Amino acid sequence: MKEKRQNNRKWLGRTIFVLATLAAAVLIYLGLDFVISDDTSSLSRVTILNFYQEESVDTVFVGTSHTLYCVDAVRLTEKLDRSVYNLSTSGPDYVKLYYLLKEAVRAKDIDTAFVEMSISRLGIPGTGTATYIISDYLKSFPNKAALILDAEDETEYMNGFFRLRRNFTAIPRISEIKWLINKKLEEKYILHTGWEQYRGRGEWYRTGDFDRTIDFDGTDTISKQEIVPEEWEYLTKIMELCSRKGIRLVLYVTPYSVPYLIQYRDYEQIVDMVRGLADEYSVPFIDLNLIRDEYFHLEPEDYTDFEHMDTEVGEQLADFLADYIRDPDRDWFYDSLRDKYTDDTVYGVGYRKSFVTDKGIFSKSTEAKGTISEMRLQIEPLSFSSIDAEVVLTELSHDDTTDTWSDVHTYTAIQKEGNTSSFAVPYDPSSRVYYRIEVFRTGTGELLFETESFFREWSEDER
Amino acid sequence: MTATSLRFLAFVICSVILFLVFPRKHRWIALLISSVAFFLISAKELILFILFTSATVFFAAGLIEKTGKQGDDKLKTPGLEKEDKKKIRKETSSRRRLILILTIVLNIGILVFFKVFGFFTAAWEALTKLFQGGAADVPALLVPLGISYYTFSATGYLLDIYWKRYAPEKNYLRFLLFLIYFPHILQGPISRYPKLGQELKKSELRLTWDNVAYGTARILLGCFKKLVIADRAGIFVSDVMKTPGLTGGVYLAALILDAIQIYMDFSGYMEIMCGVSRIFNVELEPNFNLPFLAVSVPDFWRRWHMSLGSWFRDYVYYPLTVSSWNKKITKATAKWKGTYLKKIAAVILPVLITWILTGLWHGTGPGYVMWGVYYGILIALSVTLSDKVQEILGKAHVKTDSVWYRIFRTVKIFIIFMGGRFLASSVSFSQKGQILRRLFTSPSLSGLMDCGLRTKDFAILALGVVLMIVMAVIGQKEDVIDWARKRHPVLKSVMILFLFFMVFLFGIYGSQYDATSFMYQQF
Numbered sequence: 006m007k008e009k010r011q012n013n014r015k016w017l018g019r020t021i022f023v024l025a026t027l028a029a030a031v032l033i034y035l036g037l038d039f040v041i042s043d044d045t046s047s048l049s050r051v052t053i054l055n056f057y058q059e060e061s062v063d064t065v066f067v068g069t070s071h072t073l074y075c076v077d078a079v080r081l082t083e084k085l086d087r088s089v090y091n092l093s094t095s096g097p098d099y100v101k102l103y104y105l106l107k108e109a110v111r112a113k114d115i116d117t118a119f120v121e122m123s124i125s126r127l128g129i130p131g132t133g134t135a136t137y138i139i140s141d142y143l144k145s146f147p148n149k150a151a152l153i154l155d156a157e158d159e160t161e162y163m164n165g166f167f168r169l170r171r172n173f174t175a176i177p178r179i180s181e182i183k184w185l186i187n188k189k190l191e192e193k194y195i196l197h198t199g200w201e202q203y204r205g206r207g208e209w210y211r212t213g214d215f216d217r218t219i220d221f222d223g224t225d226t227i228s229k230q231e232i233v234p235e236e237w238e239y240l241t242k243i244m245e246l247c248s249r250k251g252i253r254l255v256l257y258v259t260p261y262s263v264p265y266l267i268q269y270r271d272y273e274q275i276v277d278m279v280r281g282l283a284d285e286y287s288v289p290f291i292d293l294n295l296i297r298d299e300y301f302h303l304e305p306e307d308y309t310d311f312e313h314m315d316t317e318v319g320e321q322l323a324d325f326l327a328d329y330i331r332d333p334d335r336d337w338f339y340d341s342l343r344d345k346y347t348d349d350t351v352y353g354v355g356y357r358k359s360f361v362t363d364k365g366i367f368s369k370s371t372e373a374k375g376t377i378s379e380m381r382l383q384i385e386p387l388s389f390s391s392i393d394a395e396v397v398l399t400e401l402s403h404d405d406t407t408d409t410w411s412d413v414h415t416y417t418a419i420q421k422e423g424n425t426s427s428f429a430v431p432y433d434p435s436s437r438v439y440y441r442i443e444v445f446r447t448g449t450g451e452l453l454f455e456t457e458s459f460f461r462e463w464s465e466d467e468r
Numbered sequence: 469m470t471a472t473s474l475r476f477l478a479f480v481i482c483s484v485i486l487f488l489v490f491p492r493k494h495r496w497i498a499l500l501i502s503s504v505a506f507f508l509i510s511a512k513e514l515i516l517f518i519l520f521t522s523a524t525v526f527f528a529a530g531l532i533e534k535t536g537k538q539g540d541d542k543l544k545t546p547g548l549e550k551e552d553k554k555k556i557r558k559e560t561s562s563r564r565r566l567i568l569i570l571t572i573v574l575n576i577g578i579l580v581f582f583k584v585f586g587f588f589t590a591a592w593e594a595l596t597k598l599f600q601g602g603a604a605d606v607p608a609l610l611v612p613l614g615i616s617y618y619t620f621s622a623t624g625y626l627l628d629i630y631w632k633r634y635a636p637e638k639n640y641l642r643f644l645l646f647l648i649y650f651p652h653i654l655q656g657p658i659s660r661y662p663k664l665g666q667e668l669k670k671s672e673l674r675l676t677w678d679n680v681a682y683g684t685a686r687i688l689l690g691c692f693k694k695l696v697i698a699d700r701a702g703i704f705v706s707d708v709m710k711t712p713g714l715t716g717g718v719y720l721a722a723l724i725l726d727a728i729q730i731y732m733d734f735s736g737y738m739e740i741m742c743g744v745s746r747i748f749n750v751e752l753e754p755n756f757n758l759p760f761l762a763v764s765v766p767d768f769w770r771r772w773h774m775s776l777g778s779w780f781r782d783y784v785y786y787p788l789t790v791s792s793w794n795k796k797i798t799k800a801t802a803k804w805k806g807t808y809l810k811k812i813a814a815v816i817l818p819v820l821i822t823w824i825l826t827g828l829w830h831g832t833g834p835g836y837v838m839w840g841v842y843y844g845i846l847i848a849l850s851v852t853l854s855d856k857v858q859e860i861l862g863k864a865h866v867k868t869d870s871v872w873y874r875i876f877r878t879v880k881i882f883i884i885f886m887g888g889r890f891l892a893s894s895v896s897f898s899q900k901g902q903i904l905r906r907l908f909t910s911p912s913l914s915g916l917m918d919c920g921l922r923t924k925d926f927a928i929l930a931l932g933v934v935l936m937i938v939m940a941v942i943g944q945k946e947d948v949i950d951w952a953r954k955r956h957p958v959l960k961s962v963m964i965l966f967l968f969f970m971v972f973l974f975g976i977y978g979s980q981y982d983a984t985s986f987m988y989q990q991f
Contacts, residue, residue, distance in 0.1 A: 163474075163975075
């Protein structure tokens with residue numbers, strides 16, 4: 006009897022020890038996470054947590070940053086008398102879009118879903134960052150776990166489940182900890198950086214000026230052959246999920262800038278492939294780049310960059326979407342880009358850089374062998390029709406006192422292949438250089454295109 | 469499936485559940501099922517090799533014993549002449565030896581084939597590149613999991629049977645479990661049948677609080693050594709060793725961290741596997757015993773990878789020293805009696821052969837042969853000159869039990885160990901020459917922070933090494949985990965939480981780092 010009591014006491018002691026140690030571990034983790042993990046600037050935190058807070062959502066837009074900045078869910082809610090939410094985040098591939106939609110369907114009574122087809126994401130494996138910005142805020146642990154286990158490499162599982170690990174990149178200073186604690190205890194735990202602002206219902210405000218020049222090496226474009234099977238598989242899963250749950254699904258492509266569409270050679274082929282898959286599941290597919298001009302028209306200045314529409318015109322787009330939802334069978338769209346863009350307007354220019362050394366010509370300055378003596382800019386006017394044009398490149402200088410621009414030097418093309426002109430310019434990664442690019446019709450000298458001032462941003466590898 | 473992966477953790481949990489499902493007397497079957505499953509998950513196509521080895525050795529052991537018994541029975545026949553008895557003994561001995569040699573040659577031959585295939589592949593590719601302008605495509609060969617370890621375990625067992633040290637195992641499945649037991653299959657220890665075989669034969673394999681607590685603590689300690697120290701050091705070492713033109717100080721730092729990395733990696737793995745095995749109430753033989761506290765080079769090798777060292781000592785070195793040709797050498801050098809030459813002559817060949825073979829066990833490149841010769845010479849000199857050294861130290865009034873002398877000895881052993889690692893490293897000879905030159909001509913540490921690690925990482929490494937030194941000091945008197953378990957519960961909890969959070973926060977698994985798999989797994 007005495008032995009039994011002693012044994013029981015021993016086991017009680019052991020149980021208390023284990024539970025106390027586990028409890029201490031959890032408390033320490035939560036404490037460290039609070040003072041070290043900085044999510045105060047996370048857009049997806051606000052977007053996703055706000056979504057859970059909404060009393061009801063019946064229509065959801067799920068997409069990338071293209072949707073995040075251009076679908077005005079507040080206006081759509083007013084116009085349609087439904088509860089619309091823009092549940093988009095930056096940079097997700099189809100694996101993440103699938104789980105985001107799955108979570109939305111689990112948490113709310115969704116009957117309509119608009120899922121963005123970010124064409125280039127079909128060929129680009131998702132980034133680790135994009136997984137965390139979604140998985141960190143999902144309330145359903147099975148969905149969260151499935152997302153991390155599906156989207157990440159095994160070596161990333163620890164970082165996926167435990168954000169403290171990812172954030173513990175350096176021993177933080179006391180001042181940093183104090184700042185973070187204050188920020189987290191603020192009533193409004195929302196991002197304000199000046200040019201990004203939360204509009205409500207998942208939409209974020211973003212505006213800027215797109216100069217209509219495209220770095221060919223800086224855009225994500227894929228060919229048909231580069232479509233990743235896993236992305237295609239998850240695109241199919243999205244359709245199956247909606248079919249199973251009885252959700253009306255619409256696939257859409259957001260408006261891209263026209264220069265981007267022109268230089269994306271395989272764009273329409275890939276769109277046709279997705280349209281074919283959508284037809285198999287009887288899912289409507291709409292390309293917002295083909296909206297008839299009388300219903301919705303974007304000017305070149307309505308973009309912040311080559312692929313993001315300006316939030317300022319989000320209301321117009323929302324009005325169109327509301328009309329489309331009410332009457333989807335109307336003839337809202339052109340059949341193809343060539344039907345829409347029939348003239349020989351030059352919508353912008355594309356360019357490519359290469360670097361010249363005594364050892365040869367290299368496409369990246371970081372890979373160049375020897376000393377770089379000059380840089381080559383290959384510039385191509387972008388139009389849906391074939392045109393015969395000349396490109397003129399002029400270096401500019403800016404007087405900060407008088408805020409005026411003046412011409413420094415006009416370069417003559419050293420080579421011309423079709424409409425692409427190559428220019429040899431000095432290579433100086435330490436300074437910013439501004440150019441004006443003009444495109445003239447050969448023979449007549451008609452000005453077809455002009456940048457106001459083209460600041461050719463130095464890429465990271467050139468800094 | 470590496471020992472620090474989540475998959476392995478899940479596997480161990482499933483194995484424990486399976487272990488509990490079986491009745492106590494038959495839990496060895498649960499361990500066998502888990503071990504076969506481990507092998508199939510890790511390398512299913514190659515399980516045939518271990519099955520072949522286990523079957524041939526099991527059968528051969530039985531046959532050797534049977535042949536010996538038959539010979540003994542014949543000798544008991546009444547009325548046998550002396551000559552007849554001699555003949556029977558000779559025949560029995562020859563038959564037993566033949567079975568032994570054939571079985572060993574077959575199994576060691578498989579091991580040698582896989583070892584040298586990579587060497588010849590590399591040589592063939594180099595030759596074709598030189599003469600044909602492009603390396604010829606040679607199909608890669610998958611090396612059976614743990615082949616170096618289980619082949620040696622099996623060979624040692626067979627030799628023990630041949631030398632009549634114990635009776636052979638009668639149950640094939642138990643013998644298979646001895647070889648394939650999953651905590652020791654990947655990186656050892658190279659188990660001896662009287663130890664591990666008997667552990668696995670315990671009448672009741674139980675899950676007890678003490679074993680689970682001890683085992684879990686050891687696993688945590690192993691993860692700390694591997695993930696926090698070894699993998700972190702490995703980032704720096706691999707970055708430096710592939711970068712020419714760095715300063716001597718940086719190369720020296722890399723050599724030091726390389727030695728720390730291999731020790732923490734290997735001993736960390738052993739902690740994890742001994743911990744896992746302890747949960748099942750099966751004690752694995754220790755493979756490390758504070759090697760850097762060794763008093764001499766031979767002592768170091770009695771503390772480092774102990775199972776390999778003792779295996780070569782028992783099955784290669786001792787038989788060589790008592791071999792007829794070594795006896796001839798000893799006899800021939802009798803005229804040098806009392807001199808150091810006589811002492812060296814008695815041991816030099818067995819030592820060199822043993823150590824060259826040890827080097828080749830690690831790898832087939834010239835670096836490993838040099839490594840073997842390096843340690844062979846050092847050990848031979850140490851054995852021969854140890855008395856003289858003690859005499860000199862005594863005359864110089866050096867206090868060999870003082871703290872300073874012990875520190876000096878540890879540093880000396882560490883430097884010798886670093887030298888051996890440097891010799892065996894895969895860096896080219898010209899690069900090795902350059903590194904050596906820079907050690908003496910360019911001692912600065914400029915560029916230290918540009919080789920994959922930041923200040924925070926060096927601070928963590930330093931903390932880790934200090935912790936290991938403290939553990940080593942404690943470990944001289946008693947097992948460090950037993951010591952920790954005797955502390956006040958609050959202190960115990962603090963130590964567990966500290967280790968846990970160090971592993972959790974600073975363990976190298978994730979996007980920023982490229983965690984290397986265990987270094988001794990290639991064997």
